[in-house]
Amino acid sequence: MDTLTITRYYIPAAGVAKKTLCHFSDVHLTAYDDLSTPEEKEKALQDTQGWMDTRRFFAEKYGCPTGEAQMADSRLQFSRLIALANTVDAAVMTGDVMNNVTPADIRATETGFAALTVPFVSVCGNHEQADKLPDGMLLSGMKQPVQVVDLGDLQLVGVDNSDRIITPEQLAEVEALLATGKPTVIALHVPMLTPDNYAAVYGCGEYFRMNDFDGCPPENDRFRTLVSAAPVVAVLSGHLHFQCVTEIANGVVQYGVSQGITGNVHLYTIGE
Numbered sequence: 272m273d274t275l276t277i278t279r280y281y282i283p284a285a286g287v288a289k290k291t292l293c294h295f296s297d298v299h300l301t302a303y304d305d306l307s308t309p310e311e312k313e314k315a316l317q318d319t320q321g322w323m324d325t326r327r328f329f330a331e332k333y334g335c336p337t338g339e340a341q342m343a344d345s346r347l348q349f350s351r352l353i354a355l356a357n358t359v360d361a362a363v364m365t366g367d368v369m370n371n372v373t374p375a376d377i378r379a380t381e382t383g384f385a386a387l388t389v390p391f392v393s394v395c396g397n398h399e400q401a402d403k404l405p406d407g408m409l410l411s412g413m414k415q416p417v418q419v420v421d422l423g424d425l426q427l428v429g430v431d432n433s434d435r436i437i438t439p440e441q442l443a444e445v446e447a448l449l450a451t452g453k454p455t456v457i458a459l460h461v462p463m464l465t466p467d468n469y470a471a472v473y474g475c476g477e478y479f480r481m482n483d484f485d486g487c488p489p490e491n492d493r494f495r496t497l498v499s500a501a502p503v504v505a506v507l508s509g510h511l512h513f514q515c516v517t518e519i520a521n522g523v524v525q526y527g528v529s530q531g532i533t534g535n536v537h538l539y540t541i542g543e
């Protein structure tokens with residue numbers, strides 16, 4: 272686990288018995304295996320090489336290391352992250368676990384999820400479309416527009432915003448979940464704009480944000496207002512491939528974790 276880049280946070284939450292969440296994102300599995308066709312293997316090898324360059328680009332742009340540990344195969348990074356998650360109380364994955372949703376990517380993801388011994392939520396990223404995912408598997412939970420994992424005195428709510436859209440149905444479902452008053456952690460792929468991330472995120476282009484773009488539905492902004500107040504205790508996001516942690520409003524912080532493909536991970540101790 273000393274190969275991972277772990278950032279720890281403490282999030283006070285009244286009424287929650289202390290528990291620790293493991294949050295990672297953007298592993299971008301480009302897997303192949305014995306069941307892969309020669310064409311699938313060739314494509315996976317090409318994409319693996321492509322992600323060597325892309326992950327290095329992001330890491331160097333944001334002053335992060337690019338040593339042997341950070342450049343390890345995506346499947347090895349995934350297994351390291353799963354092993355760390357198994358040492359805490361629950362895992363949250365905020366999208367782009369798979370790069371292309373190939374049959375081998377699905378098998379590699381399912382193997383990782385099967386190795387998890389703790390409750391978990393995994394939301395779709397823009398590299399994963401819900402309609403491409405099979406039914407009847409552990410990863411099939413990613414097909415749901417809203418997922419809920421109940422940890423007793425804390426609920427994890429995953430929201431699929433992989434196409435940068437919050438639908439009226441998703442908004443209504445999240446509203447109902449928050450109306451219970453239960454302390455809540457929200458998980459999504461594409462981050463929201465906040466007063467303090469505006470400079471860093473807006474300039475990346477609209478692909479990297481879920482607010483303030485042409486055609487942005489009003490539900491997106493209503494969602495941001497909804498999740499930036501109690502009972503939400505934290506919003507977890509991915510997609511940026513760099514670490515970006517800023518307050519949304521009312522003391523609620525959006526924790527954007529950097530790319531899992533180089534071993535970045537957050538651990539949150541939540542509670543009192």
Ligand SMILES: [Fe+2]
Nearest residue numbers: 297367396510
């Ligand atoms: Fe990504």
Ligand SMILES: [Fe+2]
Nearest residue numbers: 367396397510
């Ligand atoms: Fe993404």
